[in-house]
Amino acid sequence: MLLNLSKIKALWDKLLRTEASPNQIASGFSWGLLVSFLPFPGFQTLLGLGGAFLFRTNKVASLIGLNLHLVILPVIPLIFWVEYEIGKFLLGMWDAPDFNPTNFSFRDLFREGWRYFYFTLVGSFVLGVPVSAAAFWGARQFVIRWQKARQDANNDSAVKPPEIKV
Numbered sequence: 010m011l012l013n014l015s016k017i018k019a020l021w022d023k024l025l026r027t028e029a030s031p032n033q034i035a036s037g038f039s040w041g042l043l044v045s046f047l048p049f050p051g052f053q054t055l056l057g058l059g060g061a062f063l064f065r066t067n068k069v070a071s072l073i074g075l076n077l078h079l080v081i082l083p084v085i086p087l088i089f090w091v092e093y094e095i096g097k098f099l100l101g102m103w104d105a106p107d108f109n110p111t112n113f114s115f116r117d118l119f120r121e122g123w124r125y126f127y128f129t130l131v132g133s134f135v136l137g138v139p140v141s142a143a144a145f146w147g148a149r150q151f152v153i154r155w156q157k158a159r160q161d162a163n164n165d166s167a168v169k170p171p172e173i174k175v
Contacts, residue, residue, distance in 0.1 A: 017080075020069055020072055020073050020076075021073060024069045024070055024073060025155065027067065029070075031152040031153045031156065033065070033066050033070075034066075034067045034148065034149075034152045035070070035145045035146075035149035036064065036066040036067070036070075036145065037061050037067035037068060037070030037071040037074065038070040038071065038074040038144060038145070038148045039074060039142065039144045039145035039148065040057065040060050040061055040064065040071050040074065040141070041057045041061070041070065041072060041073060041076075041077075042074035042075070042077060042140060042144050043074075043137045043138065043140075043141035044056045045057075045074065045075050045077065045078040045137075046078075046088070046092070046133040046134075046136055046140070046141075047130065047133050047137065048089065048092070048130055048133055053075060054072075054075065057071045057072065057074075057075040058071060058072070070148075074144065088136070089129055091132065091136065092128075092129045092131075092132030093128045093129045094128075094132065095136065096128030096129055096130065096131035096132035096133075096135070097132075099131055099132075099135065100128065102128065105128065106124070
């Protein structure tokens with residue numbers, strides 16, 4: 010699912026108007042970010058929304074976290090390569106084929122597909138869990154501050170009764 014920046018901004022604006030708790034928003038965002046690291050192209054949106062529904066997190070925040078990687082789209086092959094190499098290292102598979110994203114073919118995918126997928130899946134958790142955990146805490150702090158600022162602005166703009174001086 011490719012989104013352009015105007016659609017991400019529209020999702021962001023919708024998120025900022027929601028009344029969800031900071032934990033719900035931060036959990037949704039970090040869940041979406043974690044899913045974006047997984048090697049399931051084409052199924053990431055379903056996994057992101059399904060997990061957000063299952064874990065009762067904010068679905069809009071999940072979509073934003075899920076599609077954040079689209080901003081850094083040119084480096085996604087590099088991220089998959091790093092995930093693959095981490096998985097290969099952790100599983101001790103020194104004889105596994107090298108992953109070359111610039112010279113990758115469907116023949117390689119069918120011949121060694123499970124190994125590529127398995128190594129990349131392991132590496133995606135190694136990279137994705139710490140990134141999404143840090144994103145949870147950062148997003149939670151941001152939402153707390155933003156909701157407090159919004160509440161203060163609403164309190165300041167409320168019609169105040171005139172003061173009676175005696």
